[in-house]
Amino acid sequence: MDSEKRNQNYNMYVDAKLPKTKLFPSVAKAFLVGGLICCFGQLCLDLYAYWWPTLSEAELGTAMLSTIIFLTAILTGFGVFDWLGAFGGAGTVIPITGFANAIVSPSMEFKKEGIIFGICVKMFSIVGPVIVFGVVGSVAAGLIYLII
Amino acid sequence: MEFNIMNYLISFLVGGLICGLAQILVVRTSITTSRILVLFLMLGVVLQAFGVYPYFKDFAKAGATVPIIGFGATLAKGAIEGAKKGGLLGVLQGGLTATAGGIAVAIVSAFLVGLIFNSRTKHLK
Helix, strand or coil, X not given: CCHHHHHHHHXXXXXXXXXXXXXXXXXXXXXXXXXXXXXXXXXXXXXXXXHCXXXXXXXXXXXXXXXXXXXXXXXXXXCHHHHHHHHHCHHHHCEHHHHHHHHHHHHHHCHHHCHHHHHHHHCXXXXXXXXXXXXXXXXXXXXXXXXX | CCCCHHHHHHHHHHHHHHHHHHHHHHHHHCCCHHHHHHHHHHHHHHHHHCCCXXXXXXXXXXXXXXXXXHHHHHHHHHHHHHHHHHHHHHHHHHHHHHXXXXXXXXXXXXXXXXXHCCCCCCCCC
């Protein structure tokens, strides 16, 4: 059998074996979970604005995001977030919970390889591109603003 | 204390819509987590750079700030405000200064959780 045909057969086999996600139920779940996480964020914003009226809007936003990131890290540690992620799909990835989960999971997983080369290096294996693109993109935006 | 129920409704709807769109991308194109995060982050940077994001945020409240779009927008906002205040140096400092809190919490909690907890075998399909 020539290799091209073999590769084609293999790809068809992989496609057949890959778990099929149904579009509508998974989108509905992502909508529900993502929406609820955003509602929780709004609750944090309102509570913090009530408890510390002197904080500015930007500081309130940072406090709210920090709360969500910290809670996600703890939930990921206890393994609860894996379950939530399996249910919610992109509903847990797109909110800041996805950022937090993506930095905590590899940190736990590669602990065996040591603190420096395991935790500290692997921590950024998923989140690294996000930070790189974010910083490069923001500097580009600032430069364009300077020039115009 | 103002608990405006409309803010929660709009947060839920807008946040849910963004996540639903991302889920459609995931199911239809089998795009990886890292790519989808980067894609939506850059969307936030672009929206902020064109000055659209502040209106979106006023409208959608936490529905705009909790998704990673808000993180990108905050980075870009910091860099642009830095450009207004401190020129080139401001551009370099602004983005990370504006998001420093979130990044620090993420790194510290990831380090601590990594030290304390062990990764368990996944039984998920």
